[in-house]
Amino acid sequence: MKYKATVTIKLKKGVLNPEGRTIKRALEFLGYEVEDVNTYKMIDLILNGESEEEVYKKVEEMCQKLLANPVIHDYRIKVERL
Amino acid sequence: MKYKATVTIKLKKGVLNPEGRTIKRALEFLGYEVEDVNTYKMIDLILNGESEEEVYKKVEEMCQKLLANPVIHDYRIKVERL
Amino acid sequence: MKYKATVTIKLKKGVLNPEGRTIKRALEFLGYEVEDVNTYKMIDLILNGESEEEVYKKVEEMCQKLLANPVIHDYRIKVERL
Amino acid sequence: MKYKATVTIKLKKGVLNPEGRTIKRALEFLGYEVEDVNTYKMIDLILNGESEEEVYKKVEEMCQKLLANPVIHDYRIKVERL
Numbered sequence: 001m002k003y004k005a006t007v008t009i010k011l012k013k014g015v016l017n018p019e020g021r022t023i024k025r026a027l028e029f030l031g032y033e034v035e036d037v038n039t040y041k042m043i044d045l046i047l048n049g050e051s052e053e054e055v056y057k058k059v060e061e062m063c064q065k066l067l068a069n070p071v072i073h074d075y076r077i078k079v080e081r082l
Numbered sequence: 083m084k085y086k087a088t089v090t091i092k093l094k095k096g097v098l099n100p101e102g103r104t105i106k107r108a109l110e111f112l113g114y115e116v117e118d119v120n121t122y123k124m125i126d127l128i129l130n131g132e133s134e135e136e137v138y139k140k141v142e143e144m145c146q147k148l149l150a151n152p153v154i155h156d157y158r159i160k161v162e163r164l
Numbered sequence: 165m166k167y168k169a170t171v172t173i174k175l176k177k178g179v180l181n182p183e184g185r186t187i188k189r190a191l192e193f194l195g196y197e198v199e200d201v202n203t204y205k206m207i208d209l210i211l212n213g214e215s216e217e218e219v220y221k222k223v224e225e226m227c228q229k230l231l232a233n234p235v236i237h238d239y240r241i242k243v244e245r246l
Numbered sequence: 247m248k249y250k251a252t253v254t255i256k257l258k259k260g261v262l263n264p265e266g267r268t269i270k271r272a273l274e275f276l277g278y279e280v281e282d283v284n285t286y287k288m289i290d291l292i293l294n295g296e297s298e299e300e301v302y303k304k305v306e307e308m309c310q311k312l313l314a315n316p317v318i319h320d321y322r323i324k325v326e327r328l
Contacts, residue, residue, distance in 0.1 A: 002117070008124075016315045023125065025190035025312065026148055032140065035084070036128040042090075043105065046118040058114065066108055066271065069262045072318055098233045107230065108271035148189065151180045154236055166281075172288075187289065190312055196304065199248075200292040206254075207269065210282040222278065230272055 002082040003049050005059045009068050009075045010040040043067060052079045084164040085131050087141040091150050091157045092122040125149060134161045166246040167213050169223040173232050173239045174204040207231060216243045248328045249295050251305045255314050255321050256286040289313060298325045 011017050017038060024037040045062075049055035059077050068075045093099050099120060106119040127144075131137035141159050150157045175181050181202060188201040209226075213219035223241050232239045257263050263284060270283040291308075295301035305323050314321045 022190040025193040026186040029189040029193035038126045104272040107275040108268045111271040111275035208284045
């Protein structure tokens, strides 16, 4: 069965995000009032698997071995069957 | 009223994403079979507004003036009231 | 022999860089006058090879097969012996 | 007088760089042997100033106020007169 896994990789709470801060200041320069800006990254994976649980575990391994830095990043995984 | 707007910025269909390709190859090196990998960027904005429509329009302007390159990026905006 | 190859990956001239534009506006908001801002990415590779020419060719292949999108990116490679 | 300031923003030594790790694995999948891969970001600024020292100080302020996260990033600034 085919699945789509979506990985959200954010800086951990409390880790300053210079990109979000820069966007906020730039929007203010253009005259927009914005209370908060945060940026993060998404990775969509299409892969085969036997169940949502099995795919979730595999993608969790991928995050640990490759995609995220656990010291500064939080990641969240969403799996849906296609 | 306070709103959260989430902007998704992706490379347009047909524009090669070297980062997705690199992640796919790296996962294959680690022994994972993956059919497709795509990466994209998200921006969360917290801002005040009068209605969902008004916030949507304001954020669309921000994308055009600042956040996206319309030649290579597609963007999608989701607004929710907080 | 060991070499360090440095790959510079920039958006091609004429391809709008929203990140540079955002930084420019943010700096202006903070009171700095800046004429132009550009951002780009660097990749340092440490690898063995037989000559600078051979390493250069190998890294050029890596750019074509993996690291850059030739439609939107220019890349430059610098090789030095360690 | 006009100056070009180049800011190099790297993850601090000891902070794992998932992007470099991913590129290394992907190159290995394609059959290349690479000892180490590191990625980092550059920002070129064109701006007016009175001296190299004055421009350096201004750009250092920009890094502190906007461009870098001092907890995870090291930055280096190079100034040259145009």
